[in-house]
Amino acid sequence: xxxxxxASGAPQDPFVSDAALKPAxxxxxxxMGDNALVLGHRTSEWCGHGPVLEEDIALANTALDLxxxxxxxxxxxxxxxxxxxxxxxxxxxxxxxKFRNVLLVELPKGDMAVTVxxxxxxxxxxxxxxxxxxxxxxxxxxxxxxxxxxxxxxxxLERASDLVVRLGDGTPESHRRMQDALDLxxxxxxxxxxxxxxxxxxxxxxxxPQPEDLKADWEASVQEILDEAxxxxxxxxxxxxxxxxxxxxxxxxxxxxxEMQFLQRAxxxxxx
Amino acid sequence: xxxxxxxxDALKSREEMSPEEQAFQERIDNGEKIEPKDWMPEGxxxxxxxxxxxHAHSEIVxxxxxxxxITRAPTLxxxxxxxxxxxxxxxxxxxxxxxxxxxxxxxxxxxxxxxxGKMKYSSIFNYPTLNWADMGAVGWxxxxxxxxxxxxxxxxxxxxxxxxxxxxxxxxxxxQRQGYSxxxxxxxxxxxxxxxxQDSLNRFWFPALMMFGPSDKDSVHSAQSMAWKIKMNTNDExxxxxxxxTVPQAEYLGLTxxxxxxxxxxxxxxxxxxEPDWNEFFEVIKGNGPCNRERLEARVKAWDDGEWFRDGxxxxxxxxxxxRLAASVAxx
Ligand SMILES: [Fe+2]
Ligand SMILES: [Fe+2]
Ligand SMILES: [Fe+2]
Numbered sequence: 001x002x003x004x005x006x007a008s009g010a011p012q013d014p015f016v017s018d019a020a021l022k023p024a025x026x027x028x029x030x031x032m033g034d035n036a037l038v039l040g041h042r043t044s045e046w047c048g049h050g051p052v053l054e055e056d057i058a059l060a061n062t063a064l065d066l067x068x069x070x071x072x073x074x075x076x077x078x079x080x081x082x083x084x085x086x087x088x089x090x091x092x093x094x095x096x097x098k099f100r101n102v103l104l105v106e107l108p109k110g111d112m113a114v115t116v117x118x119x120x121x122x123x124x125x126x127x128x129x130x131x132x133x134x135x136x137x138x139x140x141x142x143x144x145x146x147x148x149x150x151x152x153x154x155x156x157l158e159r160a161s162d163l164v165v166r167l168g169d170g171t172p173e174s175h176r177r178m179q180d181a182l183d184l185x186x187x188x189x190x191x192x193x194x195x196x197x198x199x200x201x202x203x204x205x206x207x208x209p210q211p212e213d214l215k216a217d218w219e220a221s222v223q224e225i226l227d228e229a230x231x232x233x234x235x236x237x238x239x240x241x242x243x244x245x246x247x248x249x250x251x252x253x254x255x256x257x258x259e260m261q262f263l264q265r266a267x268x269x270x271x272x
Numbered sequence: 273x274x275x276x277x278x279x280x281d282a283l284k285s286r287e288e289m290s291p292e293e294q295a296f297q298e299r300i301d302n303g304e305k306i307e308p309k310d311w312m313p314e315g316x317x318x319x320x321x322x323x324x325x326x327h328a329h330s331e332i333v334x335x336x337x338x339x340x341x342i343t344r345a346p347t348l349x350x351x352x353x354x355x356x357x358x359x360x361x362x363x364x365x366x367x368x369x370x371x372x373x374x375x376x377x378x379x380x381x382x383x384x385x386x387x388x389g390k391m392k393y394s395s396i397f398n399y400p401t402l403n404w405a406d407m408g409a410v411g412w413x414x415x416x417x418x419x420x421x422x423x424x425x426x427x428x429x430x431x432x433x434x435x436x437x438x439x440x441x442x443x444x445x446x447x448q449r450q451g452y453s454x455x456x457x458x459x460x461x462x463x464x465x466x467x468x469x470q471d472s473l474n475r476f477w478f479p480a481l482m483m484f485g486p487s488d489k490d491s492v493h494s495a496q497s498m499a500w501k502i503k504m505n506t507n508d509e510x511x512x513x514x515x516x517x518t519v520p521q522a523e524y525l526g527l528t529x530x531x532x533x534x535x536x537x538x539x540x541x542x543x544x545x546x547e548p549d550w551n552e553f554f555e556v557i558k559g560n561g562p563c564n565r566e567r568l569e570a571r572v573k574a575w576d577d578g579e580w581f582r583d584g585x586x587x588x589x590x591x592x593x594x595x596r597l598a599a600s601v602a603x604x
Binding site for chain 1: 332335336339342343344345346347348349350351352355356358359362363365366369379404454457461462464465570573574575577578579580581582583584585586587588589591
């Protein structure tokens, strides 16, 4: 499936077959793909259960976009790895410790406050990252995917920001729920901006930015919306949860995968 | 068919009609569309609200059995297609609630009637989806049966309903095709997949036949609805048409329709087939189907859990309006 996408008019990209860079580039692409996959999964759990019909539809739209991004990122990851795994094999046949998403996206969907706040906090990061990649990445394939995803994520961010403001400054109850969601999620945001050796390798190749370099812009844009929403980020004194990017997850991811991978695991080799 | 057992008035003869009613009936007979601002008999309005409301409820309750498999879809592509399909159904609900609103009933009122059990939705959505082939069978049979009913309804007399149906029908054929495509993968797949496909057909065949409602001989008051062109065909006509189209599709899949009496009737150029168990149907309508409780609970929970969310948005909108007003006063 991903091979077909790649074959049809994808730009030449020397990084795709760069043997020295391969381990880091592959993992980095899995980070991108897994964030989209897991957040898309969580978002799709709302389908049919939304608080109002229009929101149900919008959440399904967001989930659909994220599944599309997953196909692109994991498809490219499979090409870079070059061991015959396509996006589906990567999504459905890796165990939790092989997943590279940040912890933030795998937390349970919670109420709409958690869902909206998570989308906002992640999108604000996702948008900055994709903008950088679309404009600056030395990898034409990465830049191409980022440009496609950016259009959709710009819309997600706009929508999520708007909801954060309206619900934060809505009723006392909606305010309280949004503040609780922010308190819950805030300690999971730091992971997005902590680079490791793998990030450095990909950054040195000019494929992606150092995660730390996005932090100041993220904080500024998030702060602006939170102020407008009359919400306050909690003091964490620099503490945050991490490990997802290296494969050490919360207990939640195992259950996501048990559900998501059930058919592929129960009927190996079947075609669907 | 998403509207079953819709209560309507007894058919009026010409002589019983007031002059207004006669003129109204003439417009319908001439194929004119009735628009919300036009005069209409109270019975026409009420019957339409019941029918469109029931149809709208079926779309959104209908999200649940398929939504049940979104997080377990076996490939990214299947997941995306299924999600898009279920999202379409929410959109259909939206069009239909909007069409009902033109008749003077709000979406919230209709929800209230659904949640209290006063209004029904199609019996089919009270059956569980138990294996992945059900995503195939639902698209193939359930959306297939819905199409049988909805294609003629594009010509219904009430303008907003007719236009909603035209938009909906465009999407329904995609729904049926994606269902049949899953069915083909399953029926032509591994022995286990084929077994799932057969199991699914066994469970959905008769409930799908029930979607068209009881036999014409037991159908109450459908004559008036047909005269008003808000019901375009009889239940038995549509059921026969559905069986005639579906049986060869099952044969192509190598699956067995779970009806030993099924046989081609050369004379009527259609299949003879067994009636579904109408006792079961009436039990399901009464609330005793396998999933009635879960389906309604899920809808009520979504609505109740969403209350603070809707209230929050409303409160903000009011505050924002007040702030705009204050700013414009200050500017003067
Ligand atoms: Fe529909
Ligand atoms: Fe439908
Ligand atoms: Fe449909």
